[in-house]
Each structure stands twice: as structure tokens, then as C-alpha cells.
Amino acid sequence: MSAKAISEQTGKEFLYKYICTAAAVQNRFRYASVTAETDWDRLTQEHSWLLTERLVVKPDQLIKRRGKLGLVGIDLDLQGVREWLNGRLMRETTVGKAKGVLKNFLIEPFVPHTQEEEFYVCIYATREGDYVLFHHEGGVEVGDVDAKAQRLMVAVDEKLSEEQVREQLLTNVPDDKKEILASFIVGLFNLYEDLYFTYLEINPLVVTEDGVYVLDMAAKIDATADYICKAKWGDVEFPPPFGREAYPEEAYIA
Template identity: 50%
Template sequence: MSSKAIYEATGKDLINRHIAPGTALVPCRFAVFEQDTVWEDELGKNPWLTKEQLVVKPDQLIKRRGKLGLVGVNKTAAEVRRWLSEHSGKEQKVGAASGKLRRFVVEPFVKHDANEEMYLCIQSGRRADTIMFHHQGGVDVGDVDALAIRLDVPVDTFPTGEEIDRVLLKNVKSATTKRILTTFILSLYRVFVDLYFTYMEINPIVITNERLYLLDLAAKLDQTADFICAKNWGEITFPPPFGRDAYPEEAHIADLDAKSGASLKLTVLNKAGRIWTMVAGGGASVVYTDTVCALGGAHELANYGEYSGAPTESQTADYAKTIFSLMCRDRHPKGKVLIIGGGIANFTNVADTFRGIITAIETYKDALLQYNVTIFVRRGGPNYQEGLRQMREVGHRLRIPMYVFGPESNMTAIVRLALGHAPVPPDHRLDYAPHQLPKPEPAVRTALYCTH
């Protein structure tokens, strides 16, 4: 399962469209403002913006926005516009991350008393989903893990109204509020399951005048359920964590992954980093990344990802070209290293995937030399001998420094070699001198080597 966070506006839209009729939920209304949004256009699409008091806040996966002073409450449209002008593009620090505020959501202000705020959360687990409820909510709710009442719902079952009333809502005094909450939670859990949510937190959920409102929402979806839920989801954008820019190369690999039975993942951590990885297998990718970090290379680690599940030669070539296009943009005084690693494959034809990597190497051969890239390879599995032979041959032919190892070597041993913590064994030293090219002008380098 790949649990990915979604925008608050996206989560509320999914609930609006798919929750069963008959609940007291007031459909969520919202307008999204990004840096290129024209104010007048949004007013035309949402005339209620000029007729009601409003709430404005960033919609960029930022937690505890109220505590950070990032929520404007009970404002007129003119005040919201000024608030957006003051905050748009502003550098904001959130925990260890910092980034610019670029996307905001504006909603109607719901007048209510603090004692009408409650907390509701649903999260998936291996054997059961857990519904958490606390009869008090809001920015000062405190430690909900310790305070909330929990109801575990085993996989492939649904809770009953009696269970929700008796277990979750035992601290709710009003019979009317209990009835409204029971109906809503039953319907919301159906949405949670049917649309493959993995996490949904509503804080606060408010019931006033027998109407229910979702004032704040954080949610995640199982991205791997796209082939099941695409029609019901509609077009979903999975935003990057706050403080990290989205890269078109990541979107390209995600699109490639969605169209393939294989698993192809890429996250850019530090585009100017020295250490790049191209690892076969989800588990192996974690092991290699942990090893790089354990050896002190975390600050130079450029990416995280995997290619697994028997990708085709062309898919592997596309994946590798994407990695190379990112590597060949920023020079590093020590040169760069690429770790092509993996465990021992069960059914992936190593020679086929390596032919795809070789195609990418041949396409980017000049760029790899210009940016002083050294490649370390370790792999095992079906037809691995042929794959390793081909990799050695292309390194020799193109004069690219490439050190190739099979399953006789420890899986992560090449990380120590790549980071300079151990010398290359004598029997693996190169018997050729790497080819040197004249340095091109920066503009030419970008045009020739950084696209595919």
C-alpha cells in the first residue's frame, strides 16, 4: 500500500460527492486560490464569497495551522484578499521544513460555540480499521491518542449503529447529537472503505442547529488503488510534503508506474546531491537508503525510489533516463556516484532490465562523463550473469568508470565503496582509463544532456 496525502479541498470534495444522502452533513463549500488564480474569476465561480463571512488557510499539507497563526477566521471577502496578498509566497517554517505558501483554501465561516467542536479520525491497519472519537475537539484538543475512544473494525466488516452509539459516543450527552453522529459516522466509514482512504482526520467536526460541518480535514488515499477508484476519485493530485518542490520527473515516473504492472517510484530529495540510487525492489531500496544514511551520506543523498515487479526493458530505460537527466544538471566538486543495486531477484530477468539501463547509459554517455559519474552495480537473480557481463562491457566500451558485482558480494557492500569508506577490491579495479571529454559551455550542456 502506498499511502499518499491529499489536499484538504480534495478530501472534502470526495466526501461531498460520495457520502450517502440522509446525513445532516452540510456539503463543504470552498474556493482554491493559487499564485496564478485571478481573484475576480474565482468570485464569479463562487458568488457566496462576497455574501458570507469567510475562513482562509493554506492547503499544503501543513499541520497545526491554527497554532501557527495561519488561519484567518470570520473575515470579509476584502479582508481575505488582503490576507492572501500578505501570505502568498511568504516563506514559512513548519517544524524542520520550510517553504513558501502557494496554495490556499477559502470556506464559509461557521458560527458555533467551542463546546460544539468534536474530534473524529479513521485510520487503516493491517487487520482492522480504527475509528477514534473525542467529544471535544479544536486546536486545543491535546493528545488525542490518549484521550480519544477507539473502535476497531475488522477488515471486510462494518460497524453497527449500536456499536458506534455504545462505544464511541458514550461521552456525548445529547441524544440528538448522538443520532446525527451515528448516522454520519456509518456513512463516512463507507466512503472511507469504498474510496480506499487510509487516513481521515476531522478536527473539528461541529454540530450546531442539528446540522453537521467539517471544518478541518486531513486525509490520505491508497495510491495503488488508482486502477480501482480512478472513476470515483476523478483527477487526483498527490502533493509533495510541505517544503519540498514537486518535480515533473516525479510526475513522469508516477504516470509510468500507473500504466505498468511493475512498480516504479521516484522521489527527489536533493537535486544537487552527490549520491544517486537506482535500486531494484522496495525492500532493497530501504536497505540501501538506510545504509547510505548510516555511513554519513544523508546530506548528499539525491533521491529515493525503486524499480521492481519485472519492468520491461523500455520501462527500465525510461526510468534510468529520468535519473540521468536529473543527475546531469548540477556539478559536484567530487563528482557523482550512482548505485545500481538490488537483492537477488525472484522472477525479474536481470539481463532484460540491465539492457534498458544500458540503453539509457548509451544515450547519456557524454553527460555521465562530463559530470564525472562513477557507477557501482550489484545484482543477482535470473540471468544475472549475462546482465553483469553486459554492464561490464558497456563501461569498458564507453570508458565510464563502472564497478560491477554479483551476489557473491554483500548487498550493501557497494555503498561503502561508493562513499569511499572501503577500497575497491583488486580483482574489480578497472583495466581501462576513463575517457575524458572537453567541458562544454553551461548552456550547451543543459540543452544537450538534460532532456530525454
Template identity: 35%
Template sequence: MARKKIREYDSKRLLKEHLKRLAGIQLEICSAQVTESTDFTELTNKEPWLSSTRLVVKPDMLFGKRGKSGLVALNLDLAQVATFVKERLGVEVEMGGCKAPITTFIVEPFVPHHQEYYLSIVSERLGSTISFSECGGIEIEENWDKVKTIFLPTEKPMTSEACAPLIATLPLEVRDKIGEFIKGVFAVFQDLDFSFLEMNPFTLVNGEPYPLDMRGELDDTAAFKNFKKWGHIEFPLPFGRVLSPTESFVHALDEKTSASLKFTVLNPKGRIWTMVAGGGASVIYADTVGDLGYASELGNYAEYSGAPNEEEVLQYARVVIDCATADPDGRKRALLIGGGIANFTDVAATFNGIIRALRERNLS
């Protein structure tokens, strides 16, 4: 499983689209995405509610604690939203020790409310962990002792009985409504191959559940069976992470092939570089380098698998070798080439690609 974070805008879009299909629950939520290229006139024509309601605006950049960081503006009109975005678009902020400019915002209706609930679902090896609290919001961590949690094994369905411990202390007038909502959200979670989903908080508007703040992660290895359900989905890089030209090249190569080609530069000045076949083997090689005391010298993480052809491996190997030999400083460097068990990869083809790349660089 490859857990990939998605923007709040997409999390809410997927929930709204599929909650009705799977559970018959219509979410009355609206949201709009704003970036540098957004024309507010065109956006308003597409989303008329923007000009007729009070609004909330916040960055949609895969980091949390936006409210505590003063990055959420409430109860604005559209002109004030445009000003808020203009003042912060492209401005670098620091979150969790990472610095990056803000490039994407989400705009939604302002929803006055009193009660805030918390809900999260996490995919585990043998099932899913589901957590719920009547004390959601920005103080959830301070009230973690009030969070109720159940574990639902993979083979067990989400029934009213399974959900009951989560909602047992809710008032009777909202218990069934929230219980049905939790079951519906879990159905979406499973059907769309979410690996993580969190609402902190959601509330009730006219007696109906309404997510206010939401985070989601998808298992991107399930894209082959979900591309229609997911629609135009974006998997942004983690906040603060920018691809180097070589990483971008391999990423583009990976996008064009049915194989897997992964490459991340960890330390451009590192003396130990890897080119390993197989996801498990690549992690073991990297861990072993660290266990032997050379983590600070590890230049990269690299993994190829899924039967890439010789030409793809050639282009991939060129990148790894070029990075491993860049900016010589007189110190010896090592390139570890290895792998695990080949299930269906043509080893001769992959090694021919590596050998050709080595010969091109006069390293064989």
C-alpha cells in the same frame, strides 16, 4: 499500500460528493481553492457565496497546527481574504523543521460554534482504527485521554452496535445524529480507499454535522478503480519537498507507464547508490546499507517493478547512473543492482536496459 496526502479542499470535496451517495447525508459545506493564478472576480462568479458571507482562510499545504501558528484568519470579508492571501502567497514559512513557500489556500464560510468534536479513521493491516472525542480542536493533544477508540476488523461491517462505544457519553439529542455521521464517513473512507481521514474539529450547525478542519490520505495504488470517483485529484509533494530535475524526469516517466519507476535523491554526494527491482527488495537494500553503518553514504532510493520495458529501464538507468557518477571527488562509489523474486517482469528486458545504460557511460 501507498498512502498519499491530499489537500483539505479535496478531502472535503470527496466527502461531500460521496457521503450523500453512500449514506444519504447532505453536507452543507462550501470551499474554494486559491493559488497564485486565481482571479478573485472569476472565483466569485463561480462561487457566489464568497461575496455574501463572512469567511475563513488558511493555507492548504499538508501541514497541521495552522491555528497555533497564526496562519488562520477568521470572520473576514472577501476583500480581507484577498489581502491576507496576497500578503502570504509565496512567503516562506517553517513548519516542523521544513521550510517552503505557501502556494495554496482554502477559503470557507466562517461558522460560529461552541462544541468541537474530533474524528479520525486509520487503515491498519487487519482493519481500521476509529477514534472520536467530544473535546476536539487545537487542544486535542492535551485532551487525548478523552478520546475513545475502537478497532473494526476488515471483515466486520460498521454497525450501530460497533459505533456505540464511541458515542456512549454524548447527549441523547445528538447521539444518533453523530453516530449516523460516523458510519457514513466510514463508508466513504472504505469506498474511496482512504488510508487516513481526520476531522479536527467538526461541529453541528442547525443540528447537522459540519467538518471545519479535515485531513485525508488516499491509497494511490487504488487509482485504477477510483479515478472516476476521485475526479481531478492532486497528490502534492510533502511540505518542504521540491523535486530535482532528475526526480521530475523519473516522475514523468512513471506517470506515462503502467510499471512503477521511483527515484529519490537522498544525498547527492553519497558513495552508495541503488537500482533495485521490487518495492520490498528496494527497502531491504536501503535498510541493509543503513544497518551496516553507511546510511550517511546512501545516495538515493530507487525502485522499479511492474514489468517496465527495455526502453523505459534504459531511460531510468541513465538517470540513476548519471546521478551516481556526478561531481567526482576522487572517492570510490558503488552502484548496487539487484532485486527480489520476479513475478511477471521480463528480467532479460530490464537487464538489457541497464546494460545499455552502463555501456553508454563506459562503465561495463
């Protein structure tokens, strides 16, 4: 197995295309990618919602804890997004121990919600099987989820059921949200298996009266499964870690 990180945009595209769940997944395919070369007139023609909705903007370069680092612009109009980007686009930035240039950004609709509507879910692979982690509190202040989260291990060749999810993961969730969360988590796990993810984290996952919103996502896939998943993956780009450009050898291998 070769676990390689994918961009948030790629991960969400996979989810929106292929997840099968009774939960109403909102904001499907409502994102726009921005670089220094973006033609804004064309962008707004292709994504007319940019002109009418409040927006969120963030770098899409495998950077963790973007919210805590002040790298997320929230509840902005399009002009506010452009002003926010002007202060960051193509500027060298230090994140942790890495220094690199911010050059790829993602714009999405802003989703008004309360803290009580934020949840955390993560699925990751181990030798014994796949662990599903869930915490009834999500967002930038989630803290140490390894210590806090409810945990369920799905052994190799076993399936995850909604009953297991409700009984073992959703004990601290209000009753009116258990059904929709159980359906979404089972659908997410099946997607994770079908598309050969090795890591899939959503934080926060927002559940409102309208349905489920996937706000932030981090994901890795098993690159050696390309021959199995090519029809669904398409041509996947594996971005280098923040702080360096792709090596020529990586391009040759790809």
C-alpha cells in the same frame, strides 16, 4: 499499499460527492482555491457567496496544526481575506523543521459555533483492520487524542454499525447529538472503505441544529487502488510535503 496524502480540497470533494448518511452535511462544495495567479473577478463570479458571507482562509499544503501556527484567517470578509493573503502568499515560511513557500490556499464560509459543538473523528488503517477514534472535544486544543479518544477497531471484512458507534464511541456525547453523529460516522467509515482511504481525520467536526459541518480535514488514500477507484477519484493530484517541490521522477511515475 502506497498511502499518499491528498489536499484538503480533494478530500472534502470526495466526502461531499460520495458520503451516504442521514446526517445533514452542510456547506457542500462551498470552497474556493486561491493562488498567486487567481483572477478575483472570475472567482467571485464562480463563487458568489464570497461576496456575502463571513469567510475562513488557510493554506492547503499538507501543513499540520495550522490553527496553532497562526495560519488560519477566521471570520473575515472578502477584503479581509485578500489583505490576510497579501501577507502570506508566496512568502517563504518555516513550519516545524520544514521551510517552504505558501502558495495554495482554501477559502470557505465561516461557521459560527461553540466549543461544545466541536468533535474529533479519525479513521486509520492497520494490519488488523481499521481503527475509529472519536473524542467529544475537538478543535485546535484537542491535545493528545491517542490518549483521550474513545477507540473502536473494525476488523477486516467487518462492517461498522450505528449501535456500535453509540455504545463504544459516543458515551460522552449529549443525547440529542448521538443519532446524527452515529449516522455520520458510519457514513464516513463506509466512504473511507469505498474510496480506499488509509487515513481520514476531521477536526473539528461541528454539529449544530442545522446539521454537520466538516471544518478541517486531513486524508491519505491508497494510490495503488487507482484502477479500482478511477471513476470516482478522477485525476488525483498528490501534493508534495510542505517544504519541497515535486521531483521530476514523481511526475514521470504519475
